[in-house]
Amino acid sequence: MRFYEDISVGDVRHSDEYHLSKDEIIEFGEKYDPQPFHTDEAAAEDSVFGGLVASGWQTAAICMRLHVQSSENTATQAGLGVDDLRWERPFRPGDSLRLRSEIVDKRPSDSDPGRGVVRTRHEGRNQHDELVISYETTAMIQRRG
Amino acid sequence: MRFYEDISVGDVRHSDEYHLSKDEIIEFGEKYDPQPFHTDEAAAEDSVFGGLVASGWQTAAICMRLHVQSSENTATQAGLGVDDLRWERPFRPGDSLRLRSEIVDKRPSDSDPGRGVVRTRHEGRNQHDELVISYETTAMIQRRG
Numbered sequence: 001m002r003f004y005e006d007i008s009v010g011d012v013r014h015s016d017e018y019h020l021s022k023d024e025i026i027e028f029g030e031k032y033d034p035q036p037f038h039t040d041e042a043a044a045e046d047s048v049f050g051g052l053v054a055s056g057w058q059t060a061a062i063c064m065r066l067h068v069q070s071s072e073n074t075a076t077q078a079g080l081g082v083d084d085l086r087w088e089r090p091f092r093p094g095d096s097l098r099l100r101s102e103i104v105d106k107r108p109s110d111s112d113p114g115r116g117v118v119r120t121r122h123e124g125r126n127q128h129d130e131l132v133i134s135y136e137t138t139a140m141i142q143r144r145g
Numbered sequence: 146m147r148f149y150e151d152i153s154v155g156d157v158r159h160s161d162e163y164h165l166s167k168d169e170i171i172e173f174g175e176k177y178d179p180q181p182f183h184t185d186e187a188a189a190e191d192s193v194f195g196g197l198v199a200s201g202w203q204t205a206a207i208c209m210r211l212h213v214q215s216s217e218n219t220a221t222q223a224g225l226g227v228d229d230l231r232w233e234r235p236f237r238p239g240d241s242l243r244l245r246s247e248i249v250d251k252r253p254s255d256s257d258p259g260r261g262v263v264r265t266r267h268e269g270r271n272q273h274d275e276l277v278i279s280y281e282t283t284a285m286i287q288r289r290g
Contacts, residue, residue: 032206035221048222048285056224057206061177064202068179076180077186077193079201082280085155085227132227140193 004116015066015099023094075142083133149261160211167238220287230280
């Protein structure tokens with residue numbers, strides 16, 4: 001396992017690639033974000049996006065999946081929050097996404113000596129290396145021993 | 146339709162209630178956040194949560210659904226970002242969630258006279274009126290005419 005002590009500021013991880021389908025956009029949109037530009041192909045053409053786009057929350061959820069994969073075996077106990085999330089560009093059917101995650105801060109927990117708090121900056125880019133989403137997360141990581 | 150001009154700082158909307166099932170937590174977890182405390186009931190008992198909890202991204206996605214319902218007919222063009230998201234408490238199987246959304250800022254778009262930018266603070270509370278999630282969103286809203 002990779003514990004709090006094994007994590008250094010400046011560590012970078014690169015994820016696998018995630019390919020997004022039209023059906024998956026519509027399925028997520030109907031369940032969690034039922035706005036026409038996520039659920040209705042014809043209506044989406046008349047939107048500012050000019051076609052279907054993933055819900056921003058689906059984009060974030062896909063990043064979470066990529067991050068769990070790329071940070072396998074890290075002793076994460078819980079996520080605490082997210083700051084400065086920006087949807088920079090639409091994530092469209094047929095696009096892919098890769099996540100770059102960099103540790104930007106770490107400190108021992110104030111309240112629990114068994115934990116540390118780690119801050120990570122994430123950037124998701126599409127197949128053209130264009131920035132689609134960026135944000136910072138704060139998570140509790142178990143300390144060794 | 147409710148346009149930018151129809152929105153005032155201080156406007157508050159209250160959503161319907163969303164009931165969360167165990168199966169839904171596991172389904173979302175397996176797809177987007179495959180950590181044991183979201184996908185494996187037995188392993189979750191040994192986690193800091195002491196049982197299955199929803200992925201924080203699922204909690205946020207459920208809030209999005211509640212917000213789309215409670216702000217029906219608003220001329221939202223796109224979400225821009227999220228700030229200060231905090232997962233305050235676990236969201237567990239059998240819990241419900243209600244969202245309170247308050248407009249905290251609005252301004253015309255710098256780049257497009259057809260739009261305004263609206264900032265909203267959201268708070269999701271469970272059936273015991275305990276805060277589960279809070280965050281602020283920034284969205285582009287169409288101007289009238």
